[in-house]
Amino acid sequence: MSSFASEVRAIAARYPDSQSAVLPALHLAQEQYGWLPPEAFAEVADALELSPAYCRSVASFYDMYHLRPVGRHLVEVCTNICCGLVGAQGVLSAFESELGVRAGETTPDGEVTLRAAECLGGCGWPTIVAVDHRYRQSVRAEDVEAIVAELRGG
Amino acid sequence: MAELLQLVLAGADERDLTKLASYREVGGYVQLARARGLTAQAILDELNASNLRGRGGAFFATGRKAGFIPKDSPQPVYLAVNADESEPGTFKDREIMARVPHRLIEGCLILAHAISSKSVFIYIRGEYLVEFEILRAALDEAREADLLEGVTIVLHRGAGAYICGEETALLESLEGKRGMPRSKPPFPAISGLYAAPTLINNVETIATVPPILELGGAEFARIGTPDSTGTRVFCLSGNVVRGGNYELPMGITIRELIDLGGGVADGRELKAVIPGGSSFPILTADQIDTPLSHDALAEVGTFLGSGVVIAIDDRCCMVQLALRVAQFYMHESCGKCTPCREGTRWMVQILEAVEAGRASQGELDLLLSVCDRILGKCLCPLGDAAAMPVASYVDKFRDEFQAHVDQGGCPLAGESSLEDLFAPVDQHSHDPVARVPA
Numbered sequence: 001m002s003s004f005a006s007e008v009r010a011i012a013a014r015y016p017d018s019q020s021a022v023l024p025a026l027h028l029a030q031e032q033y034g035w036l037p038p039e040a041f042a043e044v045a046d047a048l049e050l051s052p053a054y055c056r057s058v059a060s061f062y063d064m065y066h067l068r069p070v071g072r073h074l075v076e077v078c079t080n081i082c083c084g085l086v087g088a089q090g091v092l093s094a095f096e097s098e099l100g101v102r103a104g105e106t107t108p109d110g111e112v113t114l115r116a117a118e119c120l121g122g123c124g125w126p127t128i129v130a131v132d133h134r135y136r137q138s139v140r141a142e143d144v145e146a147i148v149a150e151l152r153g154g
Numbered sequence: 155m156a157e158l159l160q161l162v163l164a165g166a167d168e169r170d171l172t173k174l175a176s177y178r179e180v181g182g183y184v185q186l187a188r189a190r191g192l193t194a195q196a197i198l199d200e201l202n203a204s205n206l207r208g209r210g211g212a213f214f215a216t217g218r219k220a221g222f223i224p225k226d227s228p229q230p231v232y233l234a235v236n237a238d239e240s241e242p243g244t245f246k247d248r249e250i251m252a253r254v255p256h257r258l259i260e261g262c263l264i265l266a267h268a269i270s271s272k273s274v275f276i277y278i279r280g281e282y283l284v285e286f287e288i289l290r291a292a293l294d295e296a297r298e299a300d301l302l303e304g305v306t307i308v309l310h311r312g313a314g315a316y317i318c319g320e321e322t323a324l325l326e327s328l329e330g331k332r333g334m335p336r337s338k339p340p341f342p343a344i345s346g347l348y349a350a351p352t353l354i355n356n357v358e359t360i361a362t363v364p365p366i367l368e369l370g371g372a373e374f375a376r377i378g379t380p381d382s383t384g385t386r387v388f389c390l391s392g393n394v395v396r397g398g399n400y401e402l403p404m405g406i407t408i409r410e411l412i413d414l415g416g417g418v419a420d421g422r423e424l425k426a427v428i429p430g431g432s433s434f435p436i437l438t439a440d441q442i443d444t445p446l447s448h449d450a451l452a453e454v455g456t457f458l459g460s461g462v463v464i465a466i467d468d469r470c471c472m473v474q475l476a477l478r479v480a481q482f483y484m485h486e487s488c489g490k491c492t493p494c495r496e497g498t499r500w501m502v503q504i505l506e507a508v509e510a511g512r513a514s515q516g517e518l519d520l521l522l523s524v525c526d527r528i529l530g531k532c533l534c535p536l537g538d539a540a541a542m543p544v545a546s547y548v549d550k551f552r553d554e555f556q557a558h559v560d561q562g563g564c565p566l567a568g569e570s571s572l573e574d575l576f577a578p579v580d581q582h583s584h585d586p587v588a589r590v591p592a
Contacts, residue, residue: 015308017329020329021330027311058331059313063314063315079576079577081242081428081432081464081478081482082242082391082464084571084575085464085467086571092576117281117578118577119240121240121244121247121279124389124390124399125397126391126397
C-alpha cells in the first residue's frame with residue numbers, strides 16, 4: 001500500500017464511516033500535488049473505495065480545492081462587505097498591479113496565484129489577506145509591495 | 155461607557171491560555187470534574203436555568219435542544235461542534251478557538267457527558283488553519299492529561315463553503331458529501347450524523363458552558379436581559395476606529411458598542427448598521443439606541459444573529475451594498491432549491507442594472523418580488539439570508555434606490571466606499587437558467 005493510502009486509511013479509521021475521510025483525504029492530496037489532478041482523485045478513491053468521479057463531485061463543491069493548477073503561493077484578498085467598506089478594492093488592485101495579473105490568475109512564472117475571497121472571518125481587522133492560508137490583518141494597499149517582495153524572495 | 159465582562163474569554167487578556175497548565179491556573183477543567191460527578195439531567199437543569207441560547211445565530215435554547223437527544227439510544231449519540239464560522243461580519247469563534255481552545259474542549263466534554271455521548275466532531279472552517287493547529291495542540295494536551303476519559307474528539311476541516319454552517323449541510327459534509335442541506339424533519343437530535351442522534355452546537359455556545367457551571371445557571375441568567383442572558387462576544391467591524399471582539403453583557407446598545415470601538419472612523423456620519431451578520435435586516439443610524447438583545451432587535455424587525463455589528467458610514471452606496479451581499483449568497487447557494495439558486499442570480503442581475511442606471515421602475519418592484527418568492531420557500535435559511543437584508547435595504551433606503559432609477563446611475567457617482575468591489579468569480583458563478591426578462 002502506498003504511504004498516501006495508508007495515511008488516508010488511518011484518517012478514515014477515526015470515523016464510523018470511512019467516506020467521512022473524503023475531505024481530509026482531498027486536503028492531503030492537494031498538499032502533495034499543489035492542486036487536484038486526475039491522479040489525486042484516483043488515489044483518494046482507491047484508498048477509500050469510492051469512485052474518482054464521486055471524489056471529484058465532492059471537491060467541486062468546495063472553494064478551497066483547486067481543480068486547476070495554482071501557483072506555489074496563494075494570495076487571497078477578502079472582498080466581502082466589511083473589508084470592502086475600508087478599502088479592500090485598493091488592496092486587491094495593488095496586488096494586481098504588483099503581480100501583473102488579475103484576480104483569479106497565476107503569475108506567468110507559476111509563483112503566485114491571486115484570488116478574491118469571500119469573508120475570511122477577520123472583519124474587525126480589515127483588510128484580511130490570506131497568504132498561503134495564514135492571515136495578515138489590517139493590510140493596506142501600501143503594504144502590498146513588501147508582501148509580494150517577501151513571496152518573491154521566499 | 156459600557157464595560158467588558160469576560161466569561162468566555164476570561165483570563166485570556168492576562169495570559170496565554172492556549173496551554174493546559176495556564177488554563178488550569180485559571181480554574182480550567184474544574185467544572186468538567188464537577189460535571190462528571192453530576193447526572194446528565196442535573197447539567198441540563200443548569201443549562202435550562204441559565205437560559206443559554208445558541209450563539210451561532212438561531213438563538214435556540216441550548217438546554218432544551220440537548221434535552222431532545224433520546225436517553226438510552228440504541229445507536230451511538232454524537233456531539234457535532236459547528237466551528238464553520240463564515241457569516242460575513244462574524245469572527246468571534248475564530249478568536250475563541252485561538253485564545254481559549256481548552257474552554258471549548260472543556261465545554262465539549264461537559265456536553266458530551268450531559269447527552270451520554272462518547273464521540274465529538276469539531277467541524278472547523280477550512281480557512282481557519284492557524285486555529286485548527288492551536289486546537290489540535292490543545293486537544294493533544296488534553297488527551298495526554300487523560301481528560302478525555304474515553305470520549306473521542308475528532309477535528310474535521312471544512313474546505314470553503316458557507317453553507318456548511320447550516321447544521322444539516324454540516325452533517326452532510328462531515329459524512330464526506332457535497333454540503334447540501336437536508337430536509338427537516340427528522341431533526342438531527344433524532345436522525346443526524348450517520349442517521350444517529352446528534353447534538354449540534356456553535357463554538358461560543360459550548361465555550362459558555364464551563365462558566366455557566368462555575369457561576370450556576372441562575373446566577374448566569376442574571377447577566378444580560380431576561381430574554382438574552384449572559385454575555386456575548388460581539389463582533390464589531392466596518393467604519394469604526396477599533397473593530398474587534400468585545401465580550402459584554404447582552405442588552406448593551408449598538409451605540410455603546412460602537413463607542414467602545416472608538417466611534418465612527420474618519421469623522422464621518424453613521425448611515426446604517428447591520429446587526430447580526432450580513433443575513434439580517436439593516437437598521438438606520440437613528441435606531442442605534444436599540445439594545446443588543448433578541449427581543450429588542452425583534453421589535454425593530456431584525457436579529458441578534460451571531461452577535462455582529464457592522465457600522466456603515468455615509469460614503470456607502472446602499473445599492474452597491476445590496477449587490478455585494480447578493481453576490482455573496484449567489485456564490486454560496488448550494489443550488490438544491492430553485493428559489494435560492496435562481497433567485498439570488500436574479501437579484502444580482504437586477505442590482506447590477508440598478509447600480510448601472512439601466513433599471514426601470516418595474517425592475518425595482520421585481521427585485522422585491524424576487525425577495526418575496528425566496529423567503530420561506532427553501533429547505534434551509536440561505537435564501538432567506540439573501541432576501542431579508544436586500545429587501546430591508548430597499549425598504550429603509552428606498553429614496554436612494556429610486557434615485558438610481560431616476561438619475562440613470564449612482565448618486566454617489568464613483569465616490570462610494572464600495573465602488574468597484576470585486577466578488578470572487580469561480581465555478582459557482584454560472585448564469586441563471588432563465589435570465590431576468592428585459
